[in-house]
Amino acid sequence: MNTMESIKAVLVLVVLAAASWACDLGDIISQQESSTSGDIIFFDDFSDPESGWERNSEGGVKEYYQGIYHIMVESSNYFSWSLAHQSLGDVRVKVDLAYIGPADLAEMGIICRLQDNNNFYFFTIRSDGGFAILKRQGGNEYFIGTDGYTTSTAINQGVATNLIEAECAGPNLSLYANGQHLMTVNDASFQLGDVGLIVGAFDQPDVNVYFDNFEVIQP
8 A cells, every 4th residue: 555545544533423524635635755765764554553653542542544554633732642662763764644633733753762751852843834843841841943833835735745854863853744954952951861752632622643664764
């Protein structure tokens, strides 16, 4: 199955099951290619439900679903994440994701260099075209290099799919969407740790994001 086929299949199922979320699928399928190549050091297409990602209902749902991975956040102003159980330093991580609502605003992205649940970097895009690189340190979240979210037309908005990439190379932290560079910042708080996926809800709960083709590359 190619890069976006399994996500497209899930979107079709979800739209058929929930007509209130319906949209023109032809307008939301991203066909962008990765902006890099390199040695793959970890890959998961979520076809094996025993590959180690969390499966629970804490704060919503984390589950394998028909060959992809689903995170649902059902509480407002809440982050939920799941980890690959790796210990890595310099990495470039990419993943295909599909946001299918129903909340008007959602945040979704990639984690790197997670020390524990209170200390890690995360690279996110929002369903309104916003993006940021942040760190969670001592249990609190901080923007890195900006005072808040920036917006980009490179990000497909609303109910949509996107290919996002995050690079942690020394103190340099970079975020890409659909092959386009969004930002690079510098921070040396964390040098080593786990990689994973993160989803956030704002004022409206019930945020659903599906992920496929999680790939970690040596930068």
